[in-house]
Amino acid sequence: MTLMRENDLNRPGTAGNIPGEPDGWGWLLGFIIPAVVPPLVAWVFHSKGEKEKEKMEKEYQHKIGIFHDDQMKIKEENSELHEKLASHYTETAKDQHYILKLEDEEQALQEVYKKQQEQIHQLEHKGNTIRDNLTKIQEENFKLTEKLMTHHKVRERDHHYISKLEEENQKVKKDNKEQLKKIHQMEHESSNLRINLTNMQKETSKLREMLASHREFKMRDQQYILKLEDDNQTLKKVTKTQQEQIFQLEHKSSTILEKLAKMQVDNSQLNEKLASHRDVKERDHQYTLKLEEDNQEAKKDYKEQQEQIYQLEQKGSTILDKLSKMQEEYSKLNEKLASHRDLEERDHQYISRLEEENKSLKQDYKEQQEQLANILDDVETNTSNESESLSSGEAKRATGAEGTSGFTLIESLAYKQKEREIHVKEEYLSKLKQQLRDWQDMKCNTWNPMKSSWHRVNLEQQMLGEADINVHARRLRVPAALREIFKYDDYCAPRAEDHGRLMWTFWRQWKMEVEREKNKLLAERLAQDSSK
Known part of the structure; x- marks a missing residue:
């Protein structure tokens, strides 16, 4: 027995609770708690883990079932396709060669089924690219709608100009009537x-x-x-x-x-x-x-x-x-x-021509919308029928003559050439617009008419020379229009921005023709994409 210190009596449990022999219940609790609690906790965590495993297994089995169902559907669709292809090509002499190709494709498909997870990721990537293409097409449609809105604004301006002409004509008629009255009075x-x-x-x-x-x-x-x-x-x-x-x-x-x-x-x-x-x-x-x-x-x-x-x-x-x-x-x-x-x-004839062109543009726009709707339907069918897209991709690889967008090399070069021509026409029209503004400013100049007239004549000769030399200008019939503008357009407005009337009608006509060529080119490309 060790001697008690002075401060031991102040400690808890020392004043009457001096440790002696242990009780029975305390000994049992000290033995049961460390022996029972950890297994219980381990059993609880084990039961929770098993439940989660069962859930995960069920989900995995459900996914596997869906995946097997998709595989069975794809197999059934492939079998139906093979049956259709076999029934379709048995009548010709080239059917055996095509059947051998189909057997090779079946073997390739069996290998592809093993790698479907990777292909699914690739298809998702392709779906994203298709969505990007759809967004681009929607942007192009939005641009086309904006162009149509600008065309409607131009048409409203033309109607406003024609209403002004009619008002001036009515004023002239009234003046003539008044003068006739004066003449009768005289x-x-x-x-x-x-x-x-x-x-x-x-x-x-x-x-x-x-x-x-x-x-x-x-x-x-x-x-x-x-x-x-x-x-x-x-x-x-x-x-x-x-x-x-x-x-x-x-x-x-x-x-x-x-x-x-x-x-x-x-x-x-x-x-x-x-x-x-x-x-x-x-x-x-x-x-x-x-x-x-x-x-x-x-x-x-x-x-x-x-x-x-x-x-x-x-x-x-x-x-x-x-x-x-x-x-x-x-x-x-x-x-x-x-x-x-x-x-x-002339204005009525020109307005009738513009209305006919507007109708043709509306028809082209409707056809483009229908083509876009068909392309969206084709994209949805392509996403549902993955095997068809894969088989078509392998057939394209086997042929080796077509690109990713369905264009051949010659067609893509022709398309780029047409795009370059349209770009050259747009640049020429922008330059011609600036030259026409300078010409009208010189004509309406009141500060130095002799100098402005000399520069104006020089500019007219330069513009006519460029229009006669340029092939695109001759296709747009620019030289004859310029001669009519130089002869008849003598409108000077209070603001320098509003000078000229006839030249702006001709310039809008040229711009609409270039836009129509651009829309036709885009429609041809969309038609080729939808056909392929």
């Missing part, structure tokens, strides 16, 4: 003036007749006055003779008185006649004065009428000059309308 005014002139001429003729009648009446009055003067002279002579007779017959009083009485009566009668003659003379004098006054007034009226006639003749001459100018303007407007109608007919 004609009506000229007819009124002619009527007034005829009336004035009639009045002048009446006045002349009145003057002639007044002159005749005056002549008659003068003749009557002369007769009266002659009568007066005769009366004076008679009075002289009577006075002489009175002086001679004074000594004869009785007879003379009688005669004097008679003579006095006669003298009284003569005096009465002279008084009445004087009254008539005064009346004639007053009437002649009135006639002279009326004659002076008629002369004044005649002068005023002549002045009015002269003014009316001047107005008629000015009206005739205006009418001649209006007729010249009307002829010019008719010429402009004829040229405008020719342009409208």
